[in-house]
Amino acid sequence: MKARTLRKDKVNIITLGCSKNMVDSEVLSGQLAANAIDVVHENTKLDHNIVVVNTCGFIDKAKEESVNTILDQVALKQKGKLDKVFVTGCLSQRYRDDLEKEIPEVDQWFGTMELPFILKALEADYKTELLGERLLATPKHYAYLKISEGCNRTCAFCAIPLMRGKHVSRPIEELVKEAEGLVKKGVKEVMLIAQELTYYGLDLYKERALSDLLYRLSEVEGLEWIRLHYAYPSKFPLELLDAMRDRDNICNYLDMPLQHASNNMLKAMKRQITREEMETLIAAIREKVPGICLRTTLIVGFPGETRDDIEELKDFLRRMRFDRVGVFTYSHEENTSAYGLEDNIPADEKEARAQEIMEVQQEISLEKNQEKIGKVFRVLVDKKEAGRYLGRTEFDSVEVDNEVVINATKPLKAGQFVNVKITKAFDYDLEGDVVE
Numbered sequence: 001m002k003a004r005t006l007r008k009d010k011v012n013i014i015t016l017g018c019s020k021n022m023v024d025s026e027v028l029s030g031q032l033a034a035n036a037i038d039v040v041h042e043n044t045k046l047d048h049n050i051v052v053v054n055t056c057g058f059i060d061k062a063k064e065e066s067v068n069t070i071l072d073q074v075a076l077k078q079k080g081k082l083d084k085v086f087v088t089g090c091l092s093q094r095y096r097d098d099l100e101k102e103i104p105e106v107d108q109w110f111g112t113m114e115l116p117f118i119l120k121a122l123e124a125d126y127k128t129e130l131l132g133e134r135l136l137a138t139p140k141h142y143a144y145l146k147i148s149e150g151c152n153r154t155c156a157f158c159a160i161p162l163m164r165g166k167h168v169s170r171p172i173e174e175l176v177k178e179a180e181g182l183v184k185k186g187v188k189e190v191m192l193i194a195q196e197l198t199y200y201g202l203d204l205y206k207e208r209a210l211s212d213l214l215y216r217l218s219e220v221e222g223l224e225w226i227r228l229h230y231a232y233p234s235k236f237p238l239e240l241l242d243a244m245r246d247r248d249n250i251c252n253y254l255d256m257p258l259q260h261a262s263n264n265m266l267k268a269m270k271r272q273i274t275r276e277e278m279e280t281l282i283a284a285i286r287e288k289v290p291g292i293c294l295r296t297t298l299i300v301g302f303p304g305e306t307r308d309d310i311e312e313l314k315d316f317l318r319r320m321r322f323d324r325v326g327v328f329t330y331s332h333e334e335n336t337s338a339y340g341l342e343d344n345i346p347a348d349e350k351e352a353r354a355q356e357i358m359e360v361q362q363e364i365s366l367e368k369n370q371e372k373i374g375k376v377f378r379v380l381v382d383k384k385e386a387g388r389y390l391g392r393t394e395f396d397s398v399e400v401d402n403e404v405v406i407n408a409t410k411p412l413k414a415g416q417f418v419n420v421k422i423t424k425a426f427d428y429d430l431e432g433d434v435v436e
Helices: 019-034 060-078 090-102 115-121 160-164 172-184 210-218 240-246 263-268 275-288 307-320 347-370
Strands: 010-015 038-041 050-055 084-089 142-146 189-193 225-228 250-255 293-300 324-329 376-385 388-392 403-407 417-425 429-435
Touching (some): 010 019, 019 038, 019 050, 019 084, 019 142, 050 060, 060 084, 084 090, 090 160, 172 210, 189 210, 210 225, 240 250, 240 275, 263 307, 275 293, 293 307, 307 347, 324 347, 347 417, 376 403, 376 429
Parallel strands (some): 010 038, 010 050, 050 084, 142 189, 189 225, 225 250, 250 293, 293 324, 403 429
Antiparallel strands (some): 376 388, 388 403
């Protein structure tokens, strides 16, 4: 142990949860590197002596994964393979007092907004001049761009405002500068993320300013794709679709979590919108941007959900025919307004309902993919895996959406764009040949 401490510190950051956590870890990495501290992300060599676990506290499965990861790192520390274990992120923000008592072996716990304190514990200075500087943990051709922090919504099921606080937008100039810096590093695609994209600007500019931001970002030279994640349907600012239609480098893609389609459930979830209003909105979006890819996420198993609610949700999916759908099972979270309700649907029934919904979507997804056979799409090459090149169209985001298996006669590079003629379609993937 003594010999280890004579060695220069090396910090390994382990990130759990969403892309917003990933950005936080990248910012921490950038600060440490600027302090001449050796830093790595998800290090498998185990040649580091300090670990920072960036946790997720969103739902039960995420919390369990975070706790298990912390315990694994503590075990390594007890074996003398680590000098220190620090914990940050949403789980730490939400349950710090309890966790300090239950896992005293952790050296220090930090909340979601305590970057300067983490740096102090790591004997590093917080460098304010590094605004937007990060060490990317993603492949160098794409990156996430967090445009705001926190959320002012009061959805009944959601604990995020407890962990991330109120909505705070970042200035447009700051985001443009960060995007320019990312492009200089080789980034071709940025994915705009926030707890709630469409609220952007209300705090800073006293009006919704996402469309203004999009126009400014679209002017960044070398930025090929701009993608929108996590838009809220209530009071949706349709003007942002003008920017999407006007600018070629804004992907015709919108991730808009709807959570349910039954009016009973939407009211219980405090979503501030009805099924009829959602259907009108979706029609307006598709009219403004023909061919747009719509992704949504849904929650099943919310307290009081009935078979009629599930059937209504299935009918909604068949009518709306979303391009991409993700389904979560309801997680009963302390200090949310839904926590006062009885979590009256067994876990196995929640899972069965989720599977039922996904079977409906699977059929729709296959039909939509089959419509692409014979068509040519611009595809961004992501990687080579098991001897095959894998990429995405503008209608697909990283990890959550379809991939394209690319058949090429010449070597391809990650971050390269190629035109691909689709020859085969599967439930959630496509295959095609490179065409000149």
